Amino acid sequence: MPGRAAAVRNGDELVTNVLTLAGELGLQARTQVRVARRIWGAVRKIDVVLTQAETRRTLGVECKFQSSQGTAEEKIPSTIQDIAAWPIPGIVVFSGEGFSPNMVAFLISTGKAVEFEDLRAWLSLYFGLPDAP
Numbered sequence: 001m002p003g004r005a006a007a008v009r010n011g012d013e014l015v016t017n018v019l020t021l022a023g024e025l026g027l028q029a030r031t032q033v034r035v036a037r038r039i040w041g042a043v044r045k046i047d048v049v050l051t052q053a054e055t056r057r058t059l060g061v062e063c064k065f066q067s068s069q070g071t072a073e074e075k076i077p078s079t080i081q082d083i084a085a086w087p088i089p090g091i092v093v094f095s096g097e098g099f100s101p102n103m104v105a106f107l108i109s110t111g112k113a114v115e116f117e118d119l120r121a122w123l124s125l126y127f128g129l130p131d132a133p
Helices: 011-024 071-084 099-108 116-127
Strands: 028-037 042-053 058-065 090-095 112-114
Touching: 011 028, 011 042, 011 058, 011 090, 011 116, 028 099, 042 090, 058 071, 058 112, 071 090, 071 099, 090 099, 099 112
Parallel strands: 058 090, 090 112
Antiparallel strands: 028 042, 042 058
16 A cells, blocks of 8 residues: 555554554454354354444444455455344455455445545544544
8 A cells, every 4th residue: 555654564453453543533342252153153253343332332343454466355255244144233444455456346335345544534434423633
């Protein structure tokens, strides 16, 4: 991501950045929240669950990072479907140069995904927080 001083370098850093942003916005955050099982029996976990204390409004966040083109993005459509099975609303937050233009277009078209650089404004709107600088 040219021109970004604080570009995300890996998936763990993306989760950390989401947690940092949540704290800056006054949101509570939990990681790796167990939510049930997938159809094949694997435990389903949400990367980050954000909660606004005053309203108890919650949002699940799946963090997806891809530094180079590869097959990881082929799993993204199933992630979008997986979110539909959660008992709370959810989104995919994505970052990295490895997502193809077609995958970025797909993600944004779902209405269930946002690039990390746009997350502050998205969360402010979702949780009814004051406009971010």
